[in-house]
Amino acid sequence: MSAVVGEHEQFMDGPLSDGLPSFVAAAHELKSPLALIRQLSLMLEDSDINSSEQQRMLRQISLTSERALRLTSDLTRSIRLSDALFTLEPIDPQQLCKGIINDLAPLFDVHNREIKLVSRKHPLLLIANRDLLRRIIINFSDNALRYTESNNAIKINVAQLNSGNVVRLGVRDYGPSLSSDVLKSLATKIMGGTPFAIDARPQSSGLGLYIASQFADRMNGKIGVIRHHDGSTFFVDLQASRQLSLL
Amino acid sequence: MSVQKVLIVEDDEWLVEQYMRVLSSAGYNVVSVSNALSAIQAIDDFQPDAIILDMLLTGSTALALLHELQSYGDTGIIPIILCTNIANEISLKNLRPYGVMQIIDKTKMKPDDLTVALRSVLP
Numbered sequence: 138m139s140a141v142v143g144e145h146e147q148f149m150d151g152p153l154s155d156g157l158p159s160f161v162a163a164a165h166e167l168k169s170p171l172a173l174i175r176q177l178s179l180m181l182e183d184s185d186i187n188s189s190e191q192q193r194m195l196r197q198i199s200l201t202s203e204r205a206l207r208l209t210s211d212l213t214r215s216i217r218l219s220d221a222l223f224t225l226e227p228i229d230p231q232q233l234c235k236g237i238i239n240d241l242a243p244l245f246d247v248h249n250r251e252i253k254l255v256s257r258k259h260p261l262l263l264i265a266n267r268d269l270l271r272r273i274i275i276n277f278s279d280n281a282l283r284y285t286e287s288n289n290a291i292k293i294n295v296a297q298l299n300s301g302n303v304v305r306l307g308v309r310d311y312g313p314s315l316s317s318d319v320l321k322s323l324a325t326k327i328m329g330g331t332p333f334a335i336d337a338r339p340q341s342s343g344l345g346l347y348i349a350s351q352f353a354d355r356m357n358g359k360i361g362v363i364r365h366h367d368g369s370t371f372f373v374d375l376q377a378s379r380q381l382s383l384l
Numbered sequence: 385m386s387v388q389k390v391l392i393v394e395d396d397e398w399l400v401e402q403y404m405r406v407l408s409s410a411g412y413n414v415v416s417v418s419n420a421l422s423a424i425q426a427i428d429d430f431q432p433d434a435i436i437l438d439m440l441l442t443g444s445t446a447l448a449l450l451h452e453l454q455s456y457g458d459t460g461i462i463p464i465i466l467c468t469n470i471a472n473e474i475s476l477k478n479l480r481p482y483g484v485m486q487i488i489d490k491t492k493m494k495p496d497d498l499t500v501a502l503r504s505v506l507p
Contacts, residue, residue: 168469168490168491172399172490172493173402176399176495177398177402179494180402180405180406180495184495190405
């Protein structure tokens with residue numbers, strides 16, 4: 138198992154992936170959902186399709202639109218990061234993740250996939266901006282949904298690191314494993330100043346991860362990835378809150 | 385005439401559903417896989433008459449699969465229709481030696497384009 142961690146400022150202002158400027162990466166990322174929506178709409182217009190199939194297609198259209206809108210909303214948010222103040226507050230990550238799982242349930246249901254939170258006995262608190270952290274975890278979860286090939290449930294895990302000073306939220310998927318070459322290139326790109334595309338997951342331009350790294354940076358955190366033999370864990374590390382220890 | 389068999393190699397499962405809808409109603413026998421490795425196995429097992437291939441596949445890229453298919457006499461003759469979001473970045477002329485007979489732009493295609501393309505490459 139290997140991991141790489143990156144800091145956003147190391148690849149700020151650089152091309153997003155393979156020399157692509159950011160707007161090209163964004164356009165590329167939006168092509169897939171828009172092309173699917175278009176196909177489904179054309180099919181609904183022209184064909185005799187039974188009502189249950191129509192309902193399924195309409196559901197797919199609305200969920201695919203939501204995914205595209207999430208991306209545009211994240212992109213807008215990331216561009217305006219420097220203009221806004223972001224309140225950092227103590228957050229219970231377990232509660233936050235439960236809410237996210239609840240919100241993503243319809244999307245996962247339609248894909249016949251499951252996402253669950255690995256439960257913890259002892260509660261943890263971290264310092265973050267609720268909106269930005271939520272966007273990061275949704276981004277990781279959406280990525281996991283798209284690339285998980287097996288029936289294993291995608292798992293969100295909350296853990297303490299660094300003698301309790303850091304809280305890690307990780308989303309474990311069961312997609313194509315990142316090769317050691319890709320992981321090495323990922324590390325080089327992160328450290329060397331260029332955002333990364335995941336070569337084993339070519340539909341991704343790396344835009345989602347780039348945005349997630351910007352959000353993490355705003356909260357003094359870092360994102361990273363751990364390679365497993367049967368998938369990956371994308372994680373965000375954030376500063377732990379001491380509030381619980383004062384009780 | 386026996387039912388013609390089509391293998392879809394595409395990793396977007398809802399797009400696969402859509403292709404299946406179109407091709408099944410047109411009378412084709414359709415099987416789908418989501419990556420290049422599974423495609424090789426499926427080609428052996430299913431012996432398709434044509435392959436509809438996504439260019440940006442999860443795992444190995446479509447190009448690796450095209451190379452692999454050209455390595456064998458029996459698989460090298462299967463007509464391939466490339467269905468991709470990056471149609472404007474690739475050239476049919478360059479891909480013809482790899483068995484690619486048509487390129488369909490996913491961002492412009494109509495549902496019937498798949499059957500039209502299949503009719504043009506299959507006897």
